[in-house]
Amino acid sequence: xxxxxxxxxxxxxxxxxxxxxxxxxxxxxxxxxxxxxxxxxxxxxxxxxxxxxxxxxxxxxxxxxxxxxxxxxxxxxxxxxxxxxxxxxxxxxxxxxxxxxxxxxxxxxxxxxxxxxxxxxxxxxxxxxxxxxxxxxxxxxxxxxxxxxxxxxxxxxxxxxxxxxxxxxxxxxxxxxxxxxxxxxxxxxxxxxxxxxxxxxxxxxxxxxxxxxxxxxxxxxxxxxxxxxxxxxxxxxxxxxxxxxxxxxxxxxxxxxxxxxxxxxxxxxxxxxxxxxxxxxxxxxxxxxxxxxxxxxxxxxxxxxxxxxxxxxxxxxxxxxxxxxxxxxxxxxxxxxxxxxxxxxxxxxxxxxxxxxxxxxxxxxxxxxxxxxxxxxxxxxxxxxxxxxxxxxxxxxxxxxxxxxx
Amino acid sequence: xxxxxxxxxxxxxxxxxxxxxxxxxxxxxxxxxxxxxxxxxxxxxxxxxxxxxxxxxxxxxxxxxxxxxxxxxxxxxxxxxxxxxxxxxxxxxxxxxxxxxxxxxxxxxxxxxxxxxxxxxxxxxxxxxxxxxxxxxxxxxxx
Ligand SMILES: [Cu+2]
Ligand SMILES: [Cu+2]
Numbered sequence: 001x002x003x004x005x006x007x008x009x010x011x012x013x014x015x016x017x018x019x020x021x022x023x024x025x026x027x028x029x030x031x032x033x034x035x036x037x038x039x040x041x042x043x044x045x046x047x048x049x050x051x052x053x054x055x056x057x058x059x060x061x062x063x064x065x066x067x068x069x070x071x072x073x074x075x076x077x078x079x080x081x082x083x084x085x086x087x088x089x090x091x092x093x094x095x096x097x098x099x100x101x102x103x104x105x106x107x108x109x110x111x112x113x114x115x116x117x118x119x120x121x122x123x124x125x126x127x128x129x130x131x132x133x134x135x136x137x138x139x140x141x142x143x144x145x146x147x148x149x150x151x152x153x154x155x156x157x158x159x160x161x162x163x164x165x166x167x168x169x170x171x172x173x174x175x176x177x178x179x180x181x182x183x184x185x186x187x188x189x190x191x192x193x194x195x196x197x198x199x200x201x202x203x204x205x206x207x208x209x210x211x212x213x214x215x216x217x218x219x220x221x222x223x224x225x226x227x228x229x230x231x232x233x234x235x236x237x238x239x240x241x242x243x244x245x246x247x248x249x250x251x252x253x254x255x256x257x258x259x260x261x262x263x264x265x266x267x268x269x270x271x272x273x274x275x276x277x278x279x280x281x282x283x284x285x286x287x288x289x290x291x292x293x294x295x296x297x298x299x300x301x302x303x304x305x306x307x308x309x310x311x312x313x314x315x316x317x318x319x320x321x322x323x324x325x326x327x328x329x330x331x332x333x334x335x336x337x338x339x340x341x342x343x344x345x346x347x348x349x350x351x352x353x354x355x356x357x358x359x360x361x362x363x364x365x366x367x368x369x370x371x372x373x374x375x376x377x378x379x380x381x382x383x384x385x386x387x388x389x390x391x392x393x394x395x396x397x398x399x400x401x402x403x404x405x406x
Numbered sequence: 407x408x409x410x411x412x413x414x415x416x417x418x419x420x421x422x423x424x425x426x427x428x429x430x431x432x433x434x435x436x437x438x439x440x441x442x443x444x445x446x447x448x449x450x451x452x453x454x455x456x457x458x459x460x461x462x463x464x465x466x467x468x469x470x471x472x473x474x475x476x477x478x479x480x481x482x483x484x485x486x487x488x489x490x491x492x493x494x495x496x497x498x499x500x501x502x503x504x505x506x507x508x509x510x511x512x513x514x515x516x517x518x519x520x521x522x523x524x525x526x527x528x529x530x531x532x533x534x535x536x537x538x539x540x541x542x543x544x545x546x547x548x549x
Contacts (some may be wrong), residue, residue, distance in 0.1 A: 157509060177534065178533075179536060179537070180536055202506075261442075267507050
């Protein structure tokens with residue numbers, strides 16, 4: 001009998017030997033070989049109760065058995081992804097028949113500054129290097145054909161779950177890739193609306209990846225474009241694509257934020273921070289100030305903007321200070337008539353929503369999460385700077401602030 | 407594995423095992439001699455019936471068997487994150503073990519049970535992250 005112990009191995013006490021063996025014997029009675037304990041470690045994380053490998057093999061067999069999809073005659077187009085807050089080139093009303101829309105996303109783990117003032121940073125997990133990931137736009141009945149690649153220098157496993165898709169955990173079950181790998185997934189956009197997508201590698205890694213920025217949105221337009229409640233067409237001049245991201249950054253004892261050498265190194269401490277359900281930051285487009293000041297969104301009086309708001313993890317309540325939501329699909333579904341004339345709308349965690357507004361006054365508008373603590377202290381603020389002429393009928397400063405004598 | 411044993415056999419084992427079975431401890435670490443995210447030791451040879459206890463020295467790790475990297479007739483095991491599981495190995499052969507969240511970072515180890523001087527056929531053939539494969543290769547060479 002060979003017993004080999006590496007030099008670094010802890011000495012094994014006689015007590016351990018006995019305990020291990022007795023446990024093994026007891027376990028044998030119940031048929032289980034594994035015993036677990038977490039004596040010195042707080043907060044064990046439960047394993048997800050996913051079906052075992054046999055069930056997954058059944059799905060695999062059914063996929064192999066399935067008749068091939070008939071894609072004959074479908075035109076292929078390539079959609080070039082662009083960085084948020086911008087939207088890819090697209091038609092609002094589809095011309096021609098459904099198409100196969102090819103998109104490419106590259107998983108890129110990169111160190112990003114969350115807040116310059118405090119030095120808070122995160123090894124963000126991104127699709128195409130941005131938080132949120134790029135906006136994909138197709139029409140109902142189009143096919144999205146995604147090539148998902150992971151850079152060789154990445155550290156972790158990733159995949160993608162499209163809420164707009166049908167089957168295999170939103171594609172999550174078919175797209176797990178390791179650094180240096182790629183995969184291609186095709187899915188049909190059957191439901192019109194705006195939808196979240198996000199990474200979902202399994203168990204606690206799901207919120208870990210999602211709360212490191214690994215999420216974004218797909219917009220599936222009705223083939224004949226957006227409509228109001230009476231069926232009249234609605235069009236927009238611009239899209240503002242806003243991804244709200246809650247971060248849970250681990251802190252040092254003195255309250256400063258921890259820094260890490262590598263993606264993945266913050267796993268245990270991130271899990272502890274996430275367990276509080278209290279984000280250290282809630283920001284638009286990856287970092288504090290990403291859409292304010294010189295980075296503000298721009299528009300003009302008379303122009304219509306479609307604001308797409310994605311929040312893959314946590315409820316939020318967008319509000320345009322100084323303006324409104326003229327037409328709002330707050331649940332994201334374009335199958336439903338939009339709500340009209342809203343002050344604040346609700347985006348459920350794990351969804352995207354859309355709000356349309358036509359600017360009527362020039363100046364600065366703040367677009368915020370109207371939990372104002374999150375807007376002002378955690379970072380959830382964007383600005384629109386709007387050019388054009390002032391309308392005194394809508395608002396006029398009748399008396400400038402002056403001493404009242406009261 | 408032991409599932410196939412009837413209870414009398416299990417009792418016999420429980421009574422007789424302390425005479426020779428041993429428990430080995432493997433630490434789950436954020437940083438060790440092989441780099442970041444490691445099991446230590448990462449190559450471990452044990453005798454049939456010995457137990458390995460995975461120690462959560464650092465948090466955020468787990469220990470679980472790698473599909474396709476276990477001898478025929480053995481059972482898969484999965485520890486929770488931060489859980490210190492003890493696994494008894496009754497089937498001879500080579501076992502690949504991984505930490506699920508850090509598999510792609512190469513947090514793996516090899517446990518050789520019994521005297522076999524080479525892993526079973528196809529041990530390294532499955533799809534796995536590059537970092538994991540490199541470390542598995544080094545760990546096999548260390549035996
Ligand atoms: Cu991911
Ligand atoms: Cu680990």
